[in-house]
Amino acid sequence: MINIVKEQKGDVLVVKLSGSIEESVDFDKLIGPATKEIMVSTKAVPRINSIGVKAWIKYFQGLAAKKTKITYIECSMAIVEQINLISNFICGGTVSSLYVPYLCQNCGAESAAPYTTDQVKKLEFKxxxxxxxxxxxxASFDDIAEEYFYFLMNG
Ligand SMILES: [Zn+2]
Structure with a gap:
């Protein structure tokens, strides 16, 4: 099940999604019409499947058609994977921050570190x-930069 927390901050509707997006989610009903601008956090979205992706694209394309400014923040690794795979996944929006996978050299624990896309670019993906x-x-970065940051290198 997906859980949605909304907060209106001036012109910006901040939406925090949590849970896996694995069924046909009626984002229109759950989020409703955004005003001028929407910021979407997927920090707590561990998975999204093809049905979820369809619902996602349908909703955000609808917003883009209404000229809503879309910013994706705190993108989880599952969401970054889709951004890299599907060229129109972000529907004309901007990715401003994301989680980066790390693996501990000592105990083998996997973790995720938050970065802004500006920081990642400044670091030249290293x-x-x-x-x-x-x-x-x-803990060291646990992916291939050319793959994980594909959308930033080529976007
Ligand atoms: Zn460790």
Missing amino acids: MPDAKCPKCGGK
């Missing part, structure tokens, strides 16, 4: 090591 949240050991 992600620095981080501290493992579990053991404090050294």
Whole structure:
């Protein structure tokens, strides 16, 4: 089940999605019409399947058609994967921040570190090591930059 928390901040509707998007989700009903601008956080979306993707694209294309400015924040790794796979997944919107996968060299724990897309570009896609949240050991970027940041390198 998907859970949606909405907050109107001035002209911007901030929407936080949580849960897997694996069925036909009526985003129109759940989110409703956005005003001038919408910011969508997918920090807590661990999975999205093809049915979820269809519902997603239908909703955000509808917003784009109404000239709503769409910004995606805190994109989860599952969402980044779709952004890279499907060229119109972001429906004319902008990705401003995302989670980056890390793997601890010490205990093997997987974690995710938040970055803005500007930071990633400034780092030239060379992600620095981080501290493992579990053991404090050294965690390294756990993907292939050319693949994980494909949409940023080619967008
Ligand atoms: Zn660790």
